[in-house]
Amino acid sequence: MARFQATTNVVLDEELDALREEMGLRENQKAELLRELASMAAWLIAQARAGRTIEARGPSGVEVFEHPALRSASLVERLVLAPDEVERLTTLLESEVAMSGALRGTLSRLAQEDCRPPELAWPA
Amino acid sequence: MSLRVALLARDHRSLLAAFENEEPELLTYLRRWALRHQERDGLGRTWVAIDEVAGERRIAGFFTLAAASLERQLVTAGDLDRLPRFPIPAVLLARLAVDRRVKGQGLGTWLFDEALRKTLVLAAEGPIGFRVLVTDAKSERAAGFYDRRGLTRLTEGRWPCRMVLGLKALVGGA
Numbered sequence: 001m002a003r004f005q006a007t008t009n010v011v012l013d014e015e016l017d018a019l020r021e022e023m024g025l026r027e028n029q030k031a032e033l034l035r036e037l038a039s040m041a042a043w044l045i046a047q048a049r050a051g052r053t054i055e056a057r058g059p060s061g062v063e064v065f066e067h068p069a070l071r072s073a074s075l076v077e078r079l080v081l082a083p084d085e086v087e088r089l090t091t092l093l094e095s096e097v098a099m100s101g102a103l104r105g106t107l108s109r110l111a112q113e114d115c116r117p118p119e120l121a122w123p124a
Numbered sequence: 125m126s127l128r129v130a131l132l133a134r135d136h137r138s139l140l141a142a143f144e145n146e147e148p149e150l151l152t153y154l155r156r157w158a159l160r161h162q163e164r165d166g167l168g169r170t171w172v173a174i175d176e177v178a179g180e181r182r183i184a185g186f187f188t189l190a191a192a193s194l195e196r197q198l199v200t201a202g203d204l205d206r207l208p209r210f211p212i213p214a215v216l217l218a219r220l221a222v223d224r225r226v227k228g229q230g231l232g233t234w235l236f237d238e239a240l241r242k243t244l245v246l247a248a249e250g251p252i253g254f255r256v257l258v259t260d261a262k263s264e265r266a267a268g269f270y271d272r273r274g275l276t277r278l279t280e281g282r283w284p285c286r287m288v289l290g291l292k293a294l295v296g297g298a
Contacts, residue, residue, distance in 0.1 A: 061282050068157035077192040077216050079258060085278040085286055086196045092276050093208050093255075096290035103274025107294070109237055110244075117127040118230035120175050120184055 045070060053080060126176035127184065127231075129238050132158055136172055136183065143183045143223055147262075150221045154186060161188075168218050171242075173235060175226075185222040185231050187239045192216035192258060194288075213252065214288075215243045217259040236273055240289075248295040256291055260284035 020026075020033045044065070047054050054065035081089065099107075109115065130136075140155045154170070161167040168190030175184040193211035217239055222231045240257065247254045259275070261267035267277060267285045275287040 068153060068161070077190055077218070078195055078211075079192050079214070079216070079286070080195050081278065081286070083196075084280065088276070088278045089194070089212075089256075089288060090208060092278075092288065093290055093292075096293045099293070100274050102272050103289070106237065106240065106273045109233075110241055115237070117129075117173070117234050120127060120226045120229055120231065122175075122177050122182070123225055 051078060053078070127173055127234075129171050129173050129235070132162060132170040132172050132186070134159070134163075136174075139172075139174075139181055139183045143186075145221050145224055147221070150219060153188075153219060154183075154221070158186070158188060168216070170219075171235075171238065173231060183223065184226050185220075185235050187220040187235050188218040189239060189242065190216045190218045194256065194258065208255075212255045214256045214258045215246060215254045215291075217243075217257060220259075232269065233273070236269075240273075244291065244294055247291045254291055257289040259287050261287055 016030070016033065019037070020029065023033065023036060025033050025036075044054060044067075048070035054070075056063045056065065137159070143151065143154055145151055158168075158170040162169050168188045170186055170188040172183045173185040175182050192214040194214050195211045217236075220232065220235055220239065222235070243254070243257050257275075259270060261270055261277075262284050267287065270287045271277070275289045277285055277287050279285040279287075
């Protein structure tokens, strides 16, 4: 455990050093670095608590910032659909009664009373 | 037959570290967040597939369900009459994973069926209604898995691919 912590601390120190340099801080400014990081984390948490989606937008698309710690801000996950997704969802809900072969297969499995779990073979 | 599915509990904590998967995010979630989200935060619930191998318990796979709402980004005036009423209440299949050592043996399908079974019971008999099951497939392989189980892709040309299954017809509300 101690060795694990030591390794982890080395890795963490390296990451913090890289961030410090990235942020233009000197070696003796670790306290300032932690203050900066804390303010960034606080901003992210505040946005999540306000129910906002945190995104990075670029020419190749949009990346949503997700972290399990931020999910505690809301009991219900808000999934925002893009216009093309809304269009497809609308079509789906309008034609919901028409079941695909794949869905019929799934329902057929669920309907089986003798629905046994698979027997797993683990490697030796 | 030794495989069974159980709600993640504190006495499973000693088994979490042995679970193996190629996706670090799934490992971190199971080991660090799943129980906390369930017990402390009241968020998603995680079910684990427990297998017994020579008297030793192992987590062979897991899935997490959570409440979600589908909301639309933009309101287009011309579409208002046609669009369903938003937000749409949904059950989110937030995660589904199988230990890499037992992949290809039908466990993913069995876990998906268990997740859908619980979703259908909730949608049919729960105190509030759910209109769809939704999941975000992270790769083409994952999307193909859900394709073959009847989910529909909402997202095209980007990842993750949001996929849904309408529940209304399945619980007799059509």
